[in-house]
Amino acid sequence: MNVILGAGLAGLSVSWHLRHRDCLILERSDVIGGHARSVVHNGFTLDHGPHVSFTRDDYVRNLFATNTDGDFHEFPISVANFYCGHLVAHPAQVHLWQLPEPLRTSCATDMRQAASRRDAGLSEAPPANYAEWLRQSFGATFADTLPAAYTRKYWTVDPTELSTDWLGPRMHTPSPAEIEAALVPGSLNQGYYITSGRYPCAGGYQRFFERFAEAANIRFGADVASINLLTKTISLKCGETLSYDRLISTLPLPAFVRMAVGAPDAVIDAANALDCTEVLLVDVFAPKIMQSDYKWFYVYDENLLSTRIHCVEGLAQANAPAGMTGIQVEVYSSRHRPATAAPETVAARVAQELIGLGFVSAADLTAGRVDIRWRSCPYANVMFTHKRREALNTLWTWLEAYGLERAPDDLAASTDWQSCGPAAVGEIVMAGRFAQWKYFWTDDCVLRGKQVARAVASNWRESTRP
Numbered sequence: 001m002n003v004i005l006g007a008g009l010a011g012l013s014v015s016w017h018l019r020h021r022d023c024l025i026l027e028r029s030d031v032i033g034g035h036a037r038s039v040v041h042n043g044f045t046l047d048h049g050p051h052v053s054f055t056r057d058d059y060v061r062n063l064f065a066t067n068t069d070g071d072f073h074e075f076p077i078s079v080a081n082f083y084c085g086h087l088v089a090h091p092a093q094v095h096l097w098q099l100p101e102p103l104r105t106s107c108a109t110d111m112r113q114a115a116s117r118r119d120a121g122l123s124e125a126p127p128a129n130y131a132e133w134l135r136q137s138f139g140a141t142f143a144d145t146l147p148a149a150y151t152r153k154y155w156t157v158d159p160t161e162l163s164t165d166w167l168g169p170r171m172h173t174p175s176p177a178e179i180e181a182a183l184v185p186g187s188l189n190q191g192y193y194i195t196s197g198r199y200p201c202a203g204g205y206q207r208f209f210e211r212f213a214e215a216a217n218i219r220f221g222a223d224v225a226s227i228n229l230l231t232k233t234i235s236l237k238c239g240e241t242l243s244y245d246r247l248i249s250t251l252p253l254p255a256f257v258r259m260a261v262g263a264p265d266a267v268i269d270a271a272n273a274l275d276c277t278e279v280l281l282v283d284v285f286a287p288k289i290m291q292s293d294y295k296w297f298y299v300y301d302e303n304l305l306s307t308r309i310h311c312v313e314g315l316a317q318a319n320a321p322a323g324m325t326g327i328q329v330e331v332y333s334s335r336h337r338p339a340t341a342a343p344e345t346v347a348a349r350v351a352q353e354l355i356g357l358g359f360v361s362a363a364d365l366t367a368g369r370v371d372i373r374w375r376s377c378p379y380a381n382v383m384f385t386h387k388r389r390e391a392l393n394t395l396w397t398w399l400e401a402y403g404l405e406r407a408p409d410d411l412a413a414s415t416d417w418q419s420c421g422p423a424a425v426g427e428i429v430m431a432g433r434f435a436q437w438k439y440f441w442t443d444d445c446v447l448r449g450k451q452v453a454r455a456v457a458s459n460w461r462e463s464t465r466p
């Protein structure tokens with residue numbers, strides 16, 4: 001029996017790609033979907049933070065299209081930034097004209113110098129951290145004023161605390177011509193790595209993968225308490241013990257290690273060295289006053305708790321009743337920057353911020369026409385701190401003794417699905433964003449599920465060969 005821990009996207013994908021054969025999914029909650037699930041509240045449909053499918057992978061695109069019977073829409077993704085009362089199109093480095101003076105000129109001067117150094121091939125030492133990368137890419141003024149501030153809010157640490165291995169195409173470095181274009185008033189320029197997105201017309205993001213759960217063997221309310229890797233047994237909080245032949249975990253890796261019976265101190269230390277952010281999602285339901293095509297907004301101001309904001313009806317009209325808006329605000333914390341107030345206090349402060357930013361009317365708030373709720377997600381984003389690779393290496397090496405097969409890229413921040421080839425799977429398999437501790441989007445979780453299932457199925461074929 002393949003026992004799969006977690007009915008999020010990665011766990012569902014493994015089971016579905018195996019046609020659910022010999023699969024049992026243990027899920028602690030009473031619903032599928034994990035971080036990608038959708039919830040309904042008073043006629044609003046909400047995801048856990050803005051979820052949009054922006055994958056370029058044809059296999060996932062076709063699968064999600066088939067799963068919704070084509071009932072999704074595709075739209076260009078335009079995003080904006082709030083900065084000191086200014087609305088700046090994203091990415092800000094190619095929309096400098098929207099920054100106030102004298103910041104604009106100062107950013108442009110530094111940015112030109114950084115670009116000429118690159119163009120002239122003047123060698124700079126490779127950046128030792130994200131802060132150095134930002135300065136080399138954008139010059140000091142822009143780097144220190146915008147992305148560094150956002151890093152402290154979103155990643156909860158100073159950019160010096162982060163490595164650069166996760167960047168990939170995420171941050172666009174402008175060429176000299178793009179810097180000049182960025183200064184032209186009214187220009188709208190390219191540079192965001194997400195250009196278009198897909199979203200189901202109704203039912204929230206979850207509709208893209210609900211079909212994976214049809215006919216799946218899922219035990220809801222099965223909260224894993226401990227795992228014995230020697231006896232190959234799992235104990236649930238209800239007291240029941242189950243055996244597995246192969247264990248496929250999608251649980252957060254630090255939690256998995258803490259559940260493992262007899263994990264040595266060095267291994268526990270490595271698990272404790274893995275950092276992630278936590279997000280408080282503040283949901284605000286109000287009469288709609290913000291009219292905008294932007295799909296989400298980043299908030300750079302460090303005096304505001306709101307870090308990213310989106311309106312659910314901007315992703316699908318059916319997500320909110322007519323004339324109403326479902327605003328979702330993300331507020332991040334971590335052990336490096338613990339939350340400074342109780343969730344209800346944070347939520348009340350966010351509601352006030354939304355008045356200042358133009359999403360909610362003060363009169364509606366005073367008249368009680370605004371409903372404010374909050375939800376907490378203890379695992380939001382894997383943090384790419386300098387200790388991550390070494391800690392992961394310790395954990396994977398330890399798990400090898402219990403049947404984990406290592407992959408050449410298992411310390412990398414992401415997986416290149418075009419080049420990674422088939423996987424080998426043993427008795428312990430890790431799948432998904434928090435189990436592999438990678439920068440995984442939903443498409444990565446689907447593809448990892450497919451990769452694991454192929455390897456499991458080929459093991460079956462091997463074992464039944466005469």
Ligand SMILES: Cc1cc2nc3c(=O)[nH]c(=O)nc-3n(C[C@H](O)[C@H](O)[C@H](O)COP(=O)(O)OP(=O)(O)OC[C@H]3O[C@@H](n4cnc5c(N)ncnc54)[C@H](O)[C@@H]3O)c2cc1C
Pocket residue numbers: 005006007008009010011026027028029032033034035036048049050051052053054222223224225250251252279330379380381431432433434435440441442443445
């Ligand atoms: C704010 C935010 C915005 C995002 N936006 C996007 C986006 O726009 N597009 C995109 O593609 N991706 C997006 N993502 C990423 C996406 O949500 C994740 O990559 C994906 O949902 C991870 O799926 P998973 O199966 O790996 O993990 P999870 O979804 O975490 O699934 C793990 C499952 O394990 C269960 N579990 C945990 N502990 C136990 C236990 N002890 N016993 C039994 N079960 C347990 C959980 O309940 C859960 O169902 C976003 C993520 C966040 C946080």
